Structures are given as C-alpha cells and as structure tokens.
Amino acid sequence: MVLRKVYTLVFVRKENQILLGYKKRGFGMNKWNGFGGKVEPNESILDAAIRELNEECGLTVETTDLKNLAHLEFTFTGEPVMMDCRVFSTNIFNGTPIETEEMLPRWFQIDQLPFDNMWPDDRIWFPYMFKNKLFYGKFNFNGVDTILNYKIRELESMEEYYNEKGD
Numbered sequence: 001m002v003l004r005k006v007y008t009l010v011f012v013r014k015e016n017q018i019l020l021g022y023k024k025r026g027f028g029m030n031k032w033n034g035f036g037g038k039v040e041p042n043e044s045i046l047d048a049a050i051r052e053l054n055e056e057c058g059l060t061v062e063t064t065d066l067k068n069l070a071h072l073e074f075t076f077t078g079e080p081v082m083m084d085c086r087v088f089s090t091n092i093f094n095g096t097p098i099e100t101e102e103m104l105p106r107w108f109q110i111d112q113l114p115f116d117n118m119w120p121d122d123r124i125w126f127p128y129m130f131k132n133k134l135f136y137g138k139f140n141f142n143g144v145d146t147i148l149n150y151k152i153r154e155l156e157s158m159e160e161y162y163n164e165k166g167d
C-alpha cells in the first residue's frame with residue numbers, strides 16, 4: 001500500500017520572471033524551487049498553498065488568484081509514500097519577498113533558470129508551465145537526483161481531471 005501525502009507548490013510570476021526560493025533546510029535542501037509544503041489536517045489545499053507561500057517568503061496572495069496548473073506525483077525507490085503535489089501559479093501578489101528560516105527568495109528570468117540546482121523533473125515540466133499548459137506528471141526517483149522513469153500528459157481541465165480521479 002502506498003501512502004499519499006498532499007503537498008502544494010506555488011510559483012509567483014512577474015513579467016518574464018519567476019520567483020524561486022533556495023531551500024535552506026529539510027527535504028529538497030540546497031535546491032531552488034517554488035514555495036510549498038504539506039497540507040495540514042483540516043486545511044484546504046488552497047489555504048495550505050497561501051500559508052506556505054507566506055511562511056516561506058512573506059508574500060500574500062488570495063486563493064482566488066491562484067491558478068492550479070498541474071498535478072504531479074513523486075515516488076522514491078524503497079519508500080512507501082507518494083508525494084501528491086498540486087502546482088499553482090499567480091501574477092497577483094502583495095508584498096516583497098523576504099528571506100525566511102526555510103527559503104532565500106530570488107527572481108529569475110524564465111530563460112535563465114538554475115536547473116542544475118533544481119529538482120531534475122523541473123527541466124521536464126517547466127516548459128509546459130511556461131506554455132500555459134495544464135498537465136499531469138508522474139516521476140519515479142531513485143534517491144533525489146535520479147529519475148528512473150516518468151510520464152507526463154497535457155490535460156484539458158484540472159477540474160475534470162480531479163473529478164475523474166475522484167478527488
């Protein structure tokens with residue numbers, strides 16, 4: 001039996017830039033990524049997305065401004081847990097990104113991303129995000145640096161996808 005844990009991942013966009021945070025501790029340490037984390041019991045996924053963004057870089061966003069653009073599943077050899085990751089983006093936000101205990105935020109030009117210091121799957125699915133596609137991706141890892149296999153497919157609608165999935 002695989003245990004599923006739900007995570008959020010939020011990307012803030014500004015013109016041709018994207019905000020990433022350098023993870024200073026914990027899972028994904030020393031990698032640049034969007035902002036997010038575990039959905040707490042009794043918390044909605046959208047509430048978790050805005051809470052994690054605020055905790056990790058100080059920005060405030062409204063749930064209605066978050067666009068759900070992808071559903072990603074990550075599994076790791078020998079680990080009975082599947083990370084079920086809901087990806088969102090927005091270009092409407094309040095505040096200025098600040099460094100926190102967990103993340104060091106920085107704006108990047110979208111054609112100058114630090115892929116060598118990011119999760120290896122990001123190279124594969126970021127292009128879908130930048131083309132404004134909706135998509136599903138599944139990545140099987142060995143450790144945190146090697147993708148054993150993956151699949152990715154475009155979706156017509158996230159709502160339809162979750163309805164069919166029964167979520």
Ligand SMILES: Nc1[nH]c(=O)nc2c1ncn2[C@H]1C[C@H](O)[C@@H](COP(=O)(O)OP(=O)(O)OP(=O)(O)O)O1
Nearest residue numbers: 007008009026027028035036037038074119121122
């Ligand atoms: N392969 C991968 N590619 C990617 O782009 N993002 C990934 C990823 N695997 C995990 N993530 C994201 C999902 C989530 O936003 C974050 C992991 O969340 P964390 O472990 O930081 O959760 P929490 O902040 O709840 O943790 P703690 O409070 O430290 O327990 O990394």
